[in-house]
Amino acid sequence: MGRIDDLANRYVADWAALSPAGATMVGISGHDDKLDDLSPDGYAARADLSRRTLAELDTVEPASEAERTAQEAMQERLGLDLARYDSGETSSEVSVITSGLHEIRMVFDLMPHEGEQAQADIAARLNLFAGALESYKTTLREAAAAGHVSARVQLLEVAKQCDTWVDPEGDNVFHGLVERLGASGALDAELRRGAAAATAATAEFGQFLRAELAPHGREKQAAGRDRYELASQYFLGARVDLDETYAWGFAELARLEAEMRTVSAQIAGPGATIEEAVAALDADPVRTIRGKEAFRDWMQGLAEQAISDLNGTHFDIPEQVRRIECMIAPTSDGAIYYTGPSEDFSRPGRMWWSVPQDLTEFSTWREVTTVYHEGVPGHHLQVGQTAVRAELLNRWQRLLCWVSGHGEGWALYAENLMDELGYLADPGDKLGMLDGQAFRAARVIVDIGMHLELEIPVDNPFDFHPGERWTPQLGWEFLRAHCRVPDEMLRFELNRYLGWPGQAPSYKVGERIWLQAREDAKVRKGADFDLREFHRQALDLGALGLDPLRRALDRL
Structure with missing residues (x-):
């Protein structure tokens, strides 16, 4: 293993400790009883990890073409992560599809349900949910005070989502989860306490968005060219x-x-x-x-x-x-x-x-x-x-x-x-x-x-x-x-x-670039081009930005 791969693997371990819900989402075990720190300090710690890793990446010479591809991919991703954090986007973004709330709610969908330990992990996370949302409120308040706040319409729509998730007349996502688990005894009681607390916290968060944050939300939903160029990249x-x-x-x-x-x-x-x-x-x-x-x-x-x-x-x-x-x-x-x-x-x-x-x-x-x-x-x-x-x-x-x-x-x-x-x-x-x-x-x-x-x-x-x-x-x-x-x-x-x-x-722009990459490979390979081999080589590069992808394919 080269130095870049070693650095990348250390980054994953450090990131998983700072992002337990994220670790569960990507399938890393050992963090299933914890939730992310959604406070300003938590966001800063994750940004600092990216900053340190980028600085170290800049000092390492790749030992192979594979490591060069990995280095370019990490530099591109972590650099943009930092640009978004430094612009105030990461800690203020609330939309109908993504926010700190969405991340810690969705993690329950991917947790294992079978066995006492798995159910105990769910109980632990349910009982941490309210505290995580309180920390998240602090982050959103500080971001708004610094002039970074999502559009009012988005804040109000997410408040409606909160209402739907915990609607007593509908399918409460937390109580529904506990019912599906079918636990018994003390563990069942702990799960029900957690579901009740998470339900109350979600309802309160919806009210926070409506009453406190939405009045400060942007009237205009258009991002503008500067924000959009960063988002597109x-x-x-x-x-x-x-x-x-x-x-x-x-x-x-x-x-x-x-x-x-x-x-x-x-x-x-x-x-x-x-x-x-x-x-x-x-x-x-x-x-x-x-x-x-x-x-x-x-x-x-x-x-x-x-x-x-x-x-x-x-x-x-x-x-x-x-x-x-x-x-x-x-x-x-x-x-x-x-x-x-x-x-x-x-x-x-x-x-x-x-x-x-x-x-x-x-x-x-x-x-x-x-x-x-x-x-x-x-x-x-x-x-x-x-x-x-x-x-x-x-x-x-x-x-x-x-x-x-x-x-x-x-x-x-x-x-x-x-x-x-x-x-x-x-x-x-x-x-x-x-x-x-x-x-x-x-x-x-x-x-x-x-x-x-x-x-x-x-x-x-x-x-x-x-x-x-x-x-x-x-x-x-x-x-x-x-x-x-x-x-x-x-x-x-x-x-x-x-x-x-x-x-x-x-989606469509990405497809356009993939099709261009295939045509470029056909030109390079001529009669030797093989579609099955192109797909294998391209997918074996792993996920990476489309500019690094084109450079990596050019080197094959």
Whole structure:
């Protein structure tokens, strides 16, 4: 092991001690009875660890190309982590998708439930929850006093989430967890005390956001160019020309919708509109599944079939990665997401859907491509293959490094790849993939447009409010016109974009960079280019920013 790998491994151990919830999330054992210090000192300690590690990285000469890639990846990630902390972003960010609260609530979803020790760890964390939120309030107060505070709308929306999570008339996430555990005796009593305390603390935190922080929240949700450039670089791991990317988003959406119209004619007859094809697919009983559990079982079967089909033909899938679990999340905000396996693979990679409470019927044509995105060859293959490669990658690369543009870009690339390989030959499934791609292209336009408050091009291909400047209301109107998503889920999506600048475009922009990287490799290799080998080499680099990825691929 070289000095850079040794330094990276020490960083992981130190980080896990400072971020116990994060350690559980990435599958590092030994910290499951603790929660993160969300006080100003806790945030400062984590930033100081990054600062010290960066300084030491600068003094080390890599011993190999693999170490050079690891060094560049760490320098890029930790440098941006520090830039976000120093700008006040890290300690003040509260949105419908991310905050200190979200981190410590979600960790319970990934904790093991079986056995007395696992349940005792859950009890310990439940009883630490209120104290962690009190510390977090102090951090948010100090950040606000320094002029760093999230938009008022985001603060109020998160307050509503708090209400939903602990609604006595609904599914209380903490009491529901305890009921599922089925403990007894003193341990059950401790779990119930913790659930009651966490419930009260969450309700109080919602009130804190409403009554104390929201009055100081920013009126305008637009990030502005300076904040957005940092956010975009953080989520992509690359610098891109935002104005060129904005213009490309319009062209890409127009291209995708033209292809959707062609496929719609195959589904509903010549001249059929996209809406008519969607209606025909939604009305098809063969493509309809009723009930969350039945839908989960369908996802599980398709995910397992993809693993079986692709292993040994288009990919060499490690044995540990041939297991995936499809899960219904305990929340109901509409999000679909993936969580990676634990370090020892005792917890497999999981595909989650936070199903809205009133959604009971599911159309499979929309979700075939989602299974490929979240499962194999998407996130599950990418994250799982990285986790397995202990002989190639250090612990930081295998467990901690995640770049949205790299990961989400790969998953979107994987959807296209499945089309290339013939797995979306059914016109309905193909329309589902194109619909998802169009959704991601619309995000590029709306996210960049709203946060930079850009002018809508006079000659835009949709004749959409030419010459006006983007606002959240125009963003909503545009998304409703181009995205076939239920209003409740679409509203969550819009709130997510406004509260998490730069993340939404990372899918489509990341895919664009992955496709460019593949074309560059074809040019370099000529007749020797092999797609299966390209995928293996690219994934064996581990997660890294897209600029470091391109440099690493150039060296292969």
